[in-house]
Amino acid sequence: MPDGELNTGLLLYIPYRWLENRVFQALAEAGFDDITTAQMKIMQRIGPDGTRLTELAEQAQVTKQTAGFLVDQLEKAGWVERVPDPTDRRARLVHIAPRGLEAIPVATAAVKAAEAEWEAHLGTRRMAQLRRLLAELREITDPYA
Amino acid sequence: MPDGELNTGLLLYIPYRWLENRVFQALAEAGFDDITTAQMKIMQRIGPDGTRLTELAEQAQVTKQTAGFLVDQLEKAGWVERVPDPTDRRARLVHIAPRGLEAIPVATAAVKAAEAEWEAHLGTRRMAQLRRLLAELREITDPYA
DNA sequence: GGTATTAAGTCAGAGACTCTGACTAATGTC
DNA sequence: GACATTAGTCAGAGTCTCTGACTTAATACC
Numbered sequence: 001m002p003d004g005e006l007n008t009g010l011l012l013y014i015p016y017r018w019l020e021n022r023v024f025q026a027l028a029e030a031g032f033d034d035i036t037t038a039q040m041k042i043m044q045r046i047g048p049d050g051t052r053l054t055e056l057a058e059q060a061q062v063t064k065q066t067a068g069f070l071v072d073q074l075e076k077a078g079w080v081e082r083v084p085d086p087t088d089r090r091a092r093l094v095h096i097a098p099r100g101l102e103a104i105p106v107a108t109a110a111v112k113a114a115e116a117e118w119e120a121h122l123g124t125r126r127m128a129q130l131r132r133l134l135a136e137l138r139e140i141t142d143p144y145a
Numbered sequence: 146m147p148d149g150e151l152n153t154g155l156l157l158y159i160p161y162r163w164l165e166n167r168v169f170q171a172l173a174e175a176g177f178d179d180i181t182t183a184q185m186k187i188m189q190r191i192g193p194d195g196t197r198l199t200e201l202a203e204q205a206q207v208t209k210q211t212a213g214f215l216v217d218q219l220e221k222a223g224w225v226e227r228v229p230d231p232t233d234r235r236a237r238l239v240h241i242a243p244r245g246l247e248a249i250p251v252a253t254a255a256v257k258a259a260e261a262e263w264e265a266h267l268g269t270r271r272m273a274q275l276r277r278l279l280a281e282l283r284e285i286t287d288p289y290a
Numbered sequence: 291g292g293t294a295t296t297a298a299g300t301c302a303g304a305g306a307c308t309c310t311g312a313c314t315a316a317t318g319t320c
Numbered sequence: 321g322a323c324a325t326t327a328g329t330c331a332g333a334g335t336c337t338c339t340g341a342c343t344t345a346a347t348a349c350c
Contacts (some may be wrong), residue, residue, distance in 0.1 A: 090317070090327045118282060138159050
């Protein structure tokens with residue numbers, strides 16, 4: 001699978017991976033050095049009022065068992081906590097714990113900084129255009145849009 | 146890390162992942178059902194004249210050991226073969242083997258079909274624009290550009 | 291030429307991620 | 321109340337990835 005002209009998949013992946021590296025590095029520098037990318041993919045999808053394991057699994061595109069494993073790790077490390085779902089006694093809601101709340105601004109700042117670099121390179125107008133195009137692509141590629 | 150407005154990272158990742166799924170599915174349907182995504186990330190980076198393990202490792206952003214492990218798997222399954230590098234007796238070049246060559250058109254067709262769907266959704270002009278913007282982003286995010 | 295450093299790759303071991311299959315308990319349907 | 325569905329867990333196996341130590345070949349420098 002040689003390239004010729006790089007396919008759009010790789011063109012999407014390269015900046016994605018770069019951004020992920022940046023966030024990871026920023027977290028590590030701030031002392032949050034015990035989180036993994038797989039765990040981050042779960043964290044990212046926890047809503048403000050908590051989210052069920054099954055829903056996290058679907059959105060992260062992994063099995064319930066995998067999501068359960070990752071939430072176990074996140075819980076042990078103090079990033080999240082599980083609380084009973086008042087509306088369904090089978091279910092529990094995964095919430096972001098205090099330690100997780102501390103990490104959010106660090107991650108957010110890293111993303112913002114990276115996006116600012118991109119905007120400086122592309123120009124404000126074209127960066128907005130890029131986001132708009134990607135948002136449109138999401139309409140046909142994200143089952144949870 | 147709840148969303149608000151989805152960060153650009155996730156906006157890049159969603160279509161990337163969707164495309165990867167498509168290719169994977171197309172390969173499986175064509176009978177190439179014994180390749181993994183990690184192996185594909187290596188395959189994708191093999192040049193027409195073969196590529197060294199170290200270079201594959203760097204570009205795929207994994208250690209030499211990991212790349213070696215993946216190439217072992219790919220070799221066992223007949224996707225690639227290793228041949229001595231005539232210019233350096235320490236090195237070997239990873240080449241795509243006959244079976245790998247058969248899979249390429251299947252993967253390529255899946256990518257093309259997916260890109261066509263995107264183009265139908267965005268319009269020709271805007272799809273080209275998207276690719277142009279991503280290519281520009283690559284300039285500052287791909288150390289191997 | 292000869293020694294030191296660097297580069298390509300392997301071996302060994304451990305930890306992290308992910309899956310399939312089988313299961314329990316609570317909920318929903320008729 | 322019986323039956324199917326949904327949320328989640330337990331157990332086991334395979335895959336991916338890393339760190340550290342090593343071998344062999346090439347390169348740098350004197």
